[in-house]
Amino acid sequence: MIETLGAWVLSEACAQLRRWRSARDDLASLRMSVNLSPLQLRQPGLAADFARVLEGSGVEPGCVTLEVTESGVVEALGALHELRRLGVRLAIDDFGTGYSSLSSLRRLPVDALKIDKSFVDALGPEPEDLALVEAIVRLGRRLGLETVAEGVESEGQVELLREVGCELAQGFYWGRPVPAADLFCA
Numbered sequence: 001m002i003e004t005l006g007a008w009v010l011s012e013a014c015a016q017l018r019r020w021r022s023a024r025d026d027l028a029s030l031r032m033s034v035n036l037s038p039l040q041l042r043q044p045g046l047a048a049d050f051a052r053v054l055e056g057s058g059v060e061p062g063c064v065t066l067e068v069t070e071s072g073v074v075e076a077l078g079a080l081h082e083l084r085r086l087g088v089r090l091a092i093d094d095f096g097t098g099y100s101s102l103s104s105l106r107r108l109p110v111d112a113l114k115i116d117k118s119f120v121d122a123l124g125p126e127p128e129d130l131a132l133v134e135a136i137v138r139l140g141r142r143l144g145l146e147t148v149a150e151g152v153e154s155e156g157q158v159e160l161l162r163e164v165g166c167e168l169a170q171g172f173y174w175g176r177p178v179p180a181a182d183l184f185c186a
């Protein structure tokens with residue numbers, strides 16, 4: 001069922017992105033990220049199906065980032081290259097918790113590494129707590145990839161992430177999930 005549900009999620013996400021971008025001028029550059037399951041990545045014709053979704057929604061491919069887990073990346077390299085040829089952005093979700101080797105990272109068609117929440121949760125007063133996050137940020141920068149810290153919940157975490165040069169983050173610190181209709185209400 002994940003393939004059917006996943007296809008619906010991709011379609012709905014693109015349609016919602018188009019509605020938001022059309023509703024207000026200040027949202028014209030809004031981007032959206034959507035998680036893909038490893039099963040979706042193994043689905044034949046995923047890139048062609050997603051190209052139809054993009055065309056039907058009128059959303060430019062570069063406005064969508066598809067997030068895949070490390071294990072999903074290794075298993076579906078061909079599908080990722082096809083999606084990349086569409087112009088879609090790709091991110092490795094939960095980076096640092098999977099099974100991919102660092103030697104393969106430089107060959108992957110990805111744009112971003114999403115630092116797993118478990119690393120952000122571990123940030124504390126000890127310098128060792130920050131070492132892994134700093135290493136991921138530096139690795140990403142050297143490979144020309146964005147790094148995004150997941151699960152940020154406190155000002156202290158924000159400050160530590162800034163300290164090591166992590167420029168992008170997401171989490172409850174900025175807001176809790178809300179219904180789509182309520183997201184950009186004044």
